[in-house]
Amino acid sequence: MTATSYQRGWPIKALGKQWVYVDTCTPITVQRSCRKCRCMPTDLGHDACLGSIEGVVSACCGHGIEKPFREVEI
Structure with a gap:
């Protein structure tokens, strides 16, 4: 089972010891724009x-x- 989440609206997954974008397998250290705006x-x-x-x-x-x-x- 693969751990999954979202980064600024983009689906991401754990690949080995790093998190990557699901669509490109690019590490999430590469900033992306918000998927909505x-x-x-x-x-x-x-x-x-x-x-x-x-x-x-x-x-x-x-x-x-x-x-x-x-x-x-507060």
């Missing part, structure tokens, strides 16, 4: 469609796979 992450690693949100410590647009979420600073 096609934007690359910001220089800070944020989802470009969300940008930097004041008071939020973590957020994800869902990339067309999951529901978006945000975690706020």
Whole structure:
């Protein structure tokens, strides 16, 4: 059984000791755009469609796979 997940909406799988994109077997260290909005992450690693949100410590647009979420600073 192969471990699977998603990286910015793209299906990925464990291949040996590294994670690769399912469609090309390219390592996930090669950045891809969000599968939904096609934007690359910001220089800070944020989802470009969300940008930097004041008071939020973590957020994800869902990339067309999951529901978006945000975690706020308390």
